[in-house]
Amino acid sequence: MMKIGIPRGLLYYNYQTFIDSFFYELGCEIIYSENTNKTILDNGVKYCVDEACLPIKVFHGHVYSLREKSDMIFIPRIMRLYKNEFICPKFCGLPEMVKNSIPNLPPVIQDTLYADSKTVLKKWAFSIGEKITNDRRKIENAFSISLKKHKDSKKGIRDKNYKINVALSGHPYNIYDNFLNMNVIKKLNRLNVGVITEEKLNEEYINRQVLNLYKKPFWTFARNTYGFTTYLAENSLVDGIIYISSFACGIDSVVIELIKDRIGNFPFLILKIDEHTGEAGFDTRIEAFVDMIERRKGIEDNISASW
């Protein structure tokens, strides 16, 4: 049985269900990389080009850990997810970055994906499937099952029963990789803060928010994050926004400015992460932000003794 290595990084967090089920139905043995940990991060930093952002480095680490265990590694080149939109130049060149940075890699599945129509998506699935099996019906079957599973899967987080709620925004791989963001969701929950993520907001609202911009954002991440945060802020559906951004992220450097311009004085915390981020400072900032929101809402209960 062919062993397919799947790095748990970047957009795997979005398309987990599809990817898992597709290769399972094709009859492959799936080898996952471990959840991000110190070794993976260190290897990523070691092999990846220095200037790349943290998620890309971590992805390199994941691929490195799979290098000797699998017959093929799945590193799709995802060009776009929606019509006339891109993700990020680094995604477009991801297979090249990885292959030129990590020595002795097994063959890489790097088919180019423009996922803006179902036909193209299907063609892409077939070109991958054909590397694994000659049975076209099997591929067809695997494709339709996984697509259905993907559509049925529940994505996103929406906490209930918290006094304070914040919108947690940023790229999915920063929000869902608990090692990179140092368990920010748990930390917030522990401080009695509920979290809502962008998948829970209907796309219609997101697209309507974007209409106000002079130029339609051409990055999918930008459109989602901008629409999500500004909609929630303008309609006061949350008490604050926390934006997890990786250092030197080109998209965030633009989106954060656009959001700031739109929401004015609405509480907005930007948490930058990179491979040097220290947890203590991270905690302090989150706590200070929560304190600030509590004061705004007049529900602070832990007034210091010196008062």
Place this chain on the structure above:
Amino acid sequence: MKITFPHLGNVYFAAKALFDELGIEYVVPPLSNKEALEIGTLYSPEEICLPFKIMIGNYIKSIENGADTIIITGSCGPCRFGEYCELQMNILKKLNKNVDFIVMDVPSDIGIKEIFNRVGKISSNSSKSKKEKIKALVKALKIINMIDEIEADAHYIAGYEKNSGDSKRLLNKCKRDAINSKSADEMINILSEYKRKINFIEIDKERKPLKIAIIGEIYTIIEPFSNLYIEDKLMDYGVSSKRTLSPSWWVKNTALSPLKINSLDIKKASKRYLSLCIGGHARECVGEAVIAKNEGFDGAIQIFPMGCMPEIVSKAILPTVSKDLNIPIMSLIVDEMTGEAGYITRIEAFIDLLERRRKSVLFRS
């Protein structure tokens, strides 16, 4: 309406000629300098790339000189440049600068009607007839081609000249004279004169100078201030340098790209390493490195602003190109914090390395 535009290498020559011919008022911003960068850094978002900051500096200096309309080109991704206009509008609005932006996007992204609309905004200010307007445009294109050619020649001849500094002096004088001209025709005459003159620089054909290709992100390699005048430095060292990307290249490339026949040689050269356009000029960067080797260059220097997304991809690929083809490639990353001393040290070390590879330290004192 008083038009201004951000600097990009020699574009200001063509722009001056064009607006002169059209009879439209314009302001050429002072050449990018420390002051422009300081202003830009003060008002720009911290993590945005260097070109953005210098451009903001250009605008503000022009606005101080009376400009009220800014023309920039646009793009629709995936590089950050496409979002510049929106952020820059917001910044200038916050600074209470009352300016109009005219963004020249590609027709395929905003529709042909909108592009005519935007061009119309500019040309309606000109009292000239349609024929004269087209003539003006043709002259401007001619000028940008000429000045780019002269510059490229000077950079190349610098390695061969008998009296060191000749070509640099000639190039500087040419630029000074050209910008002081009164009309497009006069400028064309001056440029043709210098084009002739540059062939009369005394050269030593026997000499085998080091040849270095300058590759990387288009703004930082074309706008001399942003790369700390690397080409001037190379000329001083007696190194021949070549840079494919230039404003005239960009015009040609953009015009041909709908037909997909733009820069075929670069596409072919980069095919093995990066077969797709991933935004910015990453593919061009990789392709030029390959071409540099094929043309017998000793090395290549890649320059890009800190955080540039497409060039980070090409930086990851270049070591493989370097290893496969046996050509040294150095990456220099620039931002507002770049210190000149460290920068020079790296360039000098790179040149030393190239000289030693030839097993003879050449003619530098």
